[in-house]
Amino acid sequence: xxxxxxxxxxxxxxxxxxxxxxxxxxxxxxxxxxxxxxxxxxxxxxxxxxxxxxxxxxxxxxxxxxxxxxxxxxxxxxxxxxxxxxxxxxxxxxxxxxxxxxxxxxxxxxxxxxxxxxxxxxxxxxxxxxxxxxxxxxxxxxxxxxxxxxxxxxxxxxxxxxxxxxxxxxxxxxxxxxxxxxxxxxxxxxxxxxxxxxxxxxxxxxxxxxxxxxxxxxxxxxxxxxxxxxxxxxxxxxxxxxxxxxxxxxxxxxxxxxxxxxxxxxxxxxxxxxxxxxxxxxxxxxxxxxxxxxxxxxxxxxxxxxxxxxxxxxxxxxxxxxxxxxxxxxxxxxxxxxxxxxxxxxxxxxxxxxxxxxxxxxxxxxxxxxxxxxxxxxxxxxxxxxxxxxxxxxxxxxxxxxxxxxxxxxxxxxxxxxxx
Amino acid sequence: xxxxxxxxxxxxxxxxxxxxxxxxxxxxxxxxxxxxxxxxxxxxxxxxxxxxxxxxxxxxxxxxxxxxxxxxxxxxxxxxxxxxxxxxxxxxxxxxxxxxxxxxxxxxxxxxxxxxxxxxxxxxxxxxxxxxxxxxxxxxxxxxxxxxxxxxxxxxxxxxxxxxxxxxxxxxxxxxxxxxxxxxxxxxxxxxxxxxxxxxxxxxxxxxxxxxxxxxxxxxxxxxxxxxxxxxxxxxxxxxxxxxxxxxxxxxxxxxxxxxxxxxxxxxxxxxxxxxxxxxxxxxxxxxxxxxxxxxxxxxxxxxxxxxxxxxxxxxxxxxxxxxxxxxxxxxxxxxxxxxxxxxxxxxxxxxxxxxxxxxxxxxxxxxxxxxxxxxxxxxxxxxxxxxxxxxxxxxxxxxxxxxxxxxxxxxxxxxxxxx
Numbered sequence: 001x002x003x004x005x006x007x008x009x010x011x012x013x014x015x016x017x018x019x020x021x022x023x024x025x026x027x028x029x030x031x032x033x034x035x036x037x038x039x040x041x042x043x044x045x046x047x048x049x050x051x052x053x054x055x056x057x058x059x060x061x062x063x064x065x066x067x068x069x070x071x072x073x074x075x076x077x078x079x080x081x082x083x084x085x086x087x088x089x090x091x092x093x094x095x096x097x098x099x100x101x102x103x104x105x106x107x108x109x110x111x112x113x114x115x116x117x118x119x120x121x122x123x124x125x126x127x128x129x130x131x132x133x134x135x136x137x138x139x140x141x142x143x144x145x146x147x148x149x150x151x152x153x154x155x156x157x158x159x160x161x162x163x164x165x166x167x168x169x170x171x172x173x174x175x176x177x178x179x180x181x182x183x184x185x186x187x188x189x190x191x192x193x194x195x196x197x198x199x200x201x202x203x204x205x206x207x208x209x210x211x212x213x214x215x216x217x218x219x220x221x222x223x224x225x226x227x228x229x230x231x232x233x234x235x236x237x238x239x240x241x242x243x244x245x246x247x248x249x250x251x252x253x254x255x256x257x258x259x260x261x262x263x264x265x266x267x268x269x270x271x272x273x274x275x276x277x278x279x280x281x282x283x284x285x286x287x288x289x290x291x292x293x294x295x296x297x298x299x300x301x302x303x304x305x306x307x308x309x310x311x312x313x314x315x316x317x318x319x320x321x322x323x324x325x326x327x328x329x330x331x332x333x334x335x336x337x338x339x340x341x342x343x344x345x346x347x348x349x350x351x352x353x354x355x356x357x358x359x360x361x362x363x364x365x366x367x368x369x370x371x372x373x374x375x376x377x378x379x380x381x382x383x384x385x386x387x388x389x390x391x392x393x394x395x396x397x398x399x400x401x402x403x404x405x406x407x408x409x410x411x412x413x414x415x416x417x418x419x420x
Numbered sequence: 421x422x423x424x425x426x427x428x429x430x431x432x433x434x435x436x437x438x439x440x441x442x443x444x445x446x447x448x449x450x451x452x453x454x455x456x457x458x459x460x461x462x463x464x465x466x467x468x469x470x471x472x473x474x475x476x477x478x479x480x481x482x483x484x485x486x487x488x489x490x491x492x493x494x495x496x497x498x499x500x501x502x503x504x505x506x507x508x509x510x511x512x513x514x515x516x517x518x519x520x521x522x523x524x525x526x527x528x529x530x531x532x533x534x535x536x537x538x539x540x541x542x543x544x545x546x547x548x549x550x551x552x553x554x555x556x557x558x559x560x561x562x563x564x565x566x567x568x569x570x571x572x573x574x575x576x577x578x579x580x581x582x583x584x585x586x587x588x589x590x591x592x593x594x595x596x597x598x599x600x601x602x603x604x605x606x607x608x609x610x611x612x613x614x615x616x617x618x619x620x621x622x623x624x625x626x627x628x629x630x631x632x633x634x635x636x637x638x639x640x641x642x643x644x645x646x647x648x649x650x651x652x653x654x655x656x657x658x659x660x661x662x663x664x665x666x667x668x669x670x671x672x673x674x675x676x677x678x679x680x681x682x683x684x685x686x687x688x689x690x691x692x693x694x695x696x697x698x699x700x701x702x703x704x705x706x707x708x709x710x711x712x713x714x715x716x717x718x719x720x721x722x723x724x725x726x727x728x729x730x731x732x733x734x735x736x737x738x739x740x741x742x743x744x745x746x747x748x749x750x751x752x753x754x755x756x757x758x759x760x761x762x763x764x765x766x767x768x769x770x771x772x773x774x775x776x777x778x779x780x781x782x783x784x785x786x787x788x789x790x791x792x793x794x795x796x797x798x799x800x801x802x803x804x805x806x807x808x809x810x811x812x813x814x815x816x817x818x819x820x821x822x823x824x825x826x827x828x829x830x831x832x833x834x835x836x837x838x839x840x
Contacts, residue, residue, distance in 0.1 A: 016476035050496065056436035057500055058507040065506075068514055069499040072492035076470065079489040080477055086485075087478040094488055098518075099563050120562075142540075143519050143563075 002167035003125070004029050007039040007135065007157035009173045012231040013077045014044035016084075023084035025172065025234050026130055030090065035125045037164065039135045039157040040081055042073025063108035067137075067147045071097065074134035074153075081132050092130040095121065097137035097145065102156065104138035110149030113138060113156070116163040133160060151212020158215045162222030169224055170238075171211060172231035177239035178203070178210055180405035181256040185396055188406040193237075195254055196244035202348040202382040203255045216241065244350045252358055253349040253403040258396050260343045262292065262311040264374065264386060265320070267327065269305040269334035277308060279330050287323055289316050293344070293377040293386060305334075309375060311386065314340065342374060343392045346384040347399060359383050365402045369394050422587035423545070424449050427459040427555065427577035429593045432651040433497045434464035436504075443504035445592065445654050446550055450510065455545045457584065459555045459577040460501055462493025483528035487557075487567045491517065494554035494573075501552050512550040515541065517557035517565065522576065524558035530569030533558060533576070536583035553580060571632020578635045582642030589644055590658075591631060592651035597659035598623070598630055600825035601676040605816055608826040613657075615674055616664035622768040622802040623675045636661065664770045672778055673769040673823040678816050680763045682712065682731040684794065684806060685740070687747065689725040689754035697728060699750050707743055709736050713764070713797040713806060725754075729795060731806065734760065762794060763812045766804040767819060779803050785822045789814050 006029060008022050022038075030036050050069050054061045061069075078094035085092035097104075101117030124131045135153025138146050148155055154171055161169035176191060178200065183189040195203075197220035204213040210228055219226045219241065229238025270276055277296060284291055294310040308331075312320060317338070324336055352358050362383055366373060371394065375386035387395055400406040426449060428442050442458075450456050470489050474481045481489075498514035505512035517524075521537030544551045555573025558566050568575055574591055581589035596611060598620065603609040615623075617640035624633040630648055639646045639661065649658025690696055697716060704711055714730040728751075732740060737758070744756055772778050782803055786793060791814065795806035807815055820826040 016473060019477060053436060053496075053500060054503060057439060057503045060507075061503045062506055065499040065502045065514060068502075068516075069496060072495050075492050075495075076473075076489060079485040080473060082485045082488075083474060083477045083481045086482055087480075094485060096488075 001033050001035065003037060003161075003164050004032075004034045005037045005039065005157050005161035005164065005166045005169045007153060007169065007171045008041065008081075008231055009153065009171075010041040010044055010047070011174045012172055013040055013042075013081065016080070018231075019043075019077070019080050019084050020087075022081060022172075022231060023088055025231060026081075026085060026092075027088055027090055028234060029170075030130060034167070036130050037121065037125070037160060037166070038081065038130060038132045039153060039160060040074055040077045040132060041135050041153040042070075043077045043080075046073040046076065064144070067108045067145045070147055071134070071137045071145050074136055078132045078134050082130075085130055085132075090130060091128050092132060093124055094132040094134070096134045097156075098139040098143060100131075100133045100160070102133075102138035102160075104140050104146045104148065106140040106144075108146055111138060111140065111146040113148065113159045116160060118160075118163050121160075121164065151214045154212050154215030155218055158218040158222070158224055158226065161224050162218065166224065168227060169219065170227045170229060171215070172229055173210070174230065174232065175210055175228070176230045176233060176236055177228050178241070178255070180254065181396060181400055182258065185258070185393065186400050186406050189400070190406065192239050192254065194240045194242065196246075196350050197241060198244050198381055199254045199348050199350050200241050202346070202379065203257050211241075251349055251404075252351040252355045253347045253405065254351075255348045256346065256396065256399055256403070256405055257348070258343055258345045258392055260389065260392065261314050262342065262344055262386075263314050263317060263338055263340040264293075264309060264311050264342050266307055266309040266337040266339070267331060267333045267335075268307050268337060270308050270331045272304050272306050276331050280308065280327065283323060283326060283330060284312075284320075287319055289319055293375050293384065295375055311342075311344065311375070341389050342386050343389050344384050344386050345392065345395045345399065346382055347403060348382045350381050352381050352383075361402065362399065365398050366395060369398050371395055421453050421455065423457060423581075423584050424452075424454045425457045425459065425577050425581035425584065425586045425589045427573060427589065427591045428461065428501075428651055429573065429591075430461040430464050430467070431594045432592055433460055433462075433501065436500070438651075439463075439497070439500050439504050440507075442501060442592075442651060443508055445651060446501075446505060446512075447508055447510060448654060449590075450550060454587070456550050457541065457545070457580060457586070458501065458550060458552045459573060459580060460494055460497045460552060461555050461573040462490075463497045463500075466493040466496065484564070487528045487565050490567055491554070491557045491565050494556055498552045498554050502550075505550055505552075510550060511548050512552060513544055514552040514554070516554045517576075518559040518563060520551075520553045520580070522553075522558035522580075524560050524566045524568065526560040526564075528566055531558060531560065531566040533568065533579045536580060538580075538583050541580075541584065571634045574632050574635030575638055578638040578642070578644055578646065581644050582638065586644070588647060589639065590647045590649060591635070592649055593630070594650065594652065595630055595648070596650045596653060596656055597648050598661070598675070600674065601816060601820055602678065605678070605813065606820050606826050609820070610826065612659050612674065614660045614662065616666075616770050617661060618664050618801055619674045619768050619770050620661050622766070622799065623677050631661075671769055672771040672775045673767045673825065674771075675768050676766065676816065676819055676823070676825055677768070678763055678765045678812055680809065680812065681734050682762065682764055682806075683734050683737060683758055683760040684713075684729060684731050684762050686727055686729040686757040686759070687751060687753045687755075688727050688757060690728050690751045692724050692726050696751050700728065700747065703743060703746060703750060704732075704740075707739055709739055713795050713804065715795050731762075731764065731795070761809050762806050763809050764804050764806050765812065765815045765819065766802055767823060768802045770801050772801050772803075781822065782819065785818050786815060789818050791815055 082092040082094040103115045104111035135156040179189040226241040371391040502512040502514040524531035555576040599609040646661040791811045
């Protein structure tokens with residue numbers, strides 16, 4: 001008899017009927033002979049509604065008070081789920097972040113978990129309770145409420161599974177598993193039975209938003225097997241995410257993701273002197289601006305300047321505008337050009353490492369479709385190309401076909417862009 | 421410079437505009453040079469909506485989980501109020517029951533406060549913060565969430581004021597103060613500038629639901645001056661509630677209340693033997709049924725039986741029906757008769773004690789109107805008469821006039837019953 005941690009997202013607990021459905025999924029696992037710990041998100045649009053309320057009061061809410069406010073969302077869903085499990089005749093008890101001993105850093109709205117004291121949870125499991133824990137939240141100091149930021153509930157589930165030495169962490173949502181690419185774009189995209197943490201991380205980072213990278217990183221750290229599965233199709237085992245060493249066979253390319261949430265920034269004619277790039281990216285880091293796909297061109301012989309290009313998230317553009325003049329002061333650029341007519345298409349696969357020619361094949365497939373590559377970045381198990389937005393679907397379909405990520409035939413593509 | 425505790429009810433924080441209004445009321449008191457602690461209820465219908473959600477899940481929710489669920493209501497309003505005060509440029513911080521050190525009995529949904537550790541609150545006040553505390557909730561054990569039941573937020577405010585040795589506890593709501601009688605029935609009812617705890621307690625118990633008796637009892641215990649005032653008319657000082665010794669003048673009758681929430685129960689032909697009444701009322705007490713206005717008739721000479729009559733709350737009728745057969749087993753009654761066509765009209769005044777003839781005058785006024793009195797109960801400062809419901813308004817108006825509880829003329833009476 002082991003411990004299984006189950007996590008249910010906001011859509012899975014959106015109303016009382018769905019909460020009853022989750023209660024059934026929990027009891028199904030309990031009847032398999034396991035101790036069950038359940039992590040829940042806030043119901044449906046609860047968090048959005050709370051954020052809306054705060055915006056009616058102020059445009060600059062205190063981060064501490066936002067955590068006090070938002071943490072109520074999971075406290076509501078966890079207590080309702082406990083009641084629903086009781087109603088089925090089983091013992092259940094709900095714990096908020098503090099009660100579950102989830103200690104975080106001393107900061108608000110994006111705190112990281114530093115320690116989980118599982119004593120209380122383990123005691124309750126021994127007494128036969130299903131223990132329901134609020135996702136997304138923890139505490140710091142004596143009793144200060146903190147939240148974990150985006151992807152928080154998945155991270156709670158995996159970290160808790162690690163601390164409890166659980167057998168597995170199951171992430172239930174409205175998708176049936178991890179697909180080779182977005183099934184809303186390529187209808188014949190294949191569901192993967194298995195994927196490694198490393199591949200999932202690259203897919204998560206490049207925009208396949210099934211799981212937040214934080215939770216996958218945490219699972220990798222604990223070597224905790226995760227399952228991504230549907231809360232509406234309980235018989236479907238979804239996709240198992242495990243260590244790359246535990247995979248039987250590494251396909252060269254496991255998945256493809258298309259990310260339309262980035263913009264390209266080109267800083268033109270930066271004086272080519274030591275430390276300029278460092279100063280530039282330090283400035284961006286100070287403002288918490290994450291940068292991807294950096295390219296610095298060779299210095300032009302004539303005027304000793306070069307161009308620096310990189311991508312940032314569209315949602316960070318506002319922050320970026322605020323420091324444009326600082327950038328000019330530092331690097332004396334002739335122009336700062338922002339291009340939002342781009343998408344980043346990436347192929348991912350742990351098998352890439354010992355199979356040369358994958359990058360060449362990717363560039364070739366794009367070239368054959370007449371698609372110009374604006375930027376390239378690579379990691380050991382990922383190759384990303386920045387291309388014009390209008391080519392997003394063509395590139396997705398051609399690459400899926402070339403790397404066998406789809407079924408027999410390519411589906412009709414709807415919309416003008418992959419929805420990621 | 422002293423400490424003022426302010427309490428704002430659900431209607432005062434019902435939406436973001438009203439919360440901003442409350443922020444102004446708080447800052448007004450702060451600018452008077454006082455340290456301010458604010459106790460808030462949940463916004464408007466939040467609690468009702470949470471109860472509704474729980475009912476969709478189960479008809480018998482765990483009391484512990486109900487406390488987890490309902491306590492989120494005040495946590496939402498307190499954080500929003502903190503943001504609204506910040507927005508006005510002042511320091512504010514919100515604390516839930518646990519964070520505010522409000523320790524209660526180890527039970528759920530109607531816990532009593534046993535201790536308040538004010539260390540954290542006092543520290544925050546010293547740092548210049550307005551401290552906002554969730555009403556209605558506390559904690560027991562290590563971090564278990566409890567709630568205080570009906571009248572809970574008022575009780576939190578008064579107990580906190582007592583523990584902080586505050587100068588005053590102001591209860592803000594949508595009424596302007598305590599009136600001689602319900603101003604919705606007798607339009608010329610007078611607002612009292614001052615009333616004693618004892619009188620307020622009797623008025624509160626007999627149905628003038630401005631304040632819950634628990635909060636008045638707590639204020640009396642700490643000898644804490646309370647003010648009942650309107651959150652929408654901040655210049656109006658409302659009604660001050662203080663110790664009877666501090667009152668300059670005790671009028672014989674201060675107020676009148678009419679309570680239509682009771683039913684009369686008559687248990688007929690109870691065998692007249694020692695211990696029967698004790699057994700009966702022990703049975704009721706075991707089921708947590710509060711009883712009022714007990715009358716036992718003289719034993720009939722012929723058959724050695726008597727009738728026992730008492731009143732209980734209408735809302736307890738369902739509980740009462742469950743033990744009717746037990747009552748029959750114990751006291752061998754010939755019949756149990758329930759009469760819900762009654763109201764209890766009560767006059768209250770600390771000056772009654774040393775002025776004989778008040779009761780006689782009350783009975784006389786009712787008799788002159790042809791109103792039959794079905795039951796009578798008295799305390800040192802209160803006389804209550806049970807009468808037929810159809811006479812409620814006539815009795816109210818006649819008694820107000822006789823005891824000078826109204827203005828020059830008696831208002832038109834609307835509705836068929838005083839709304840209490």
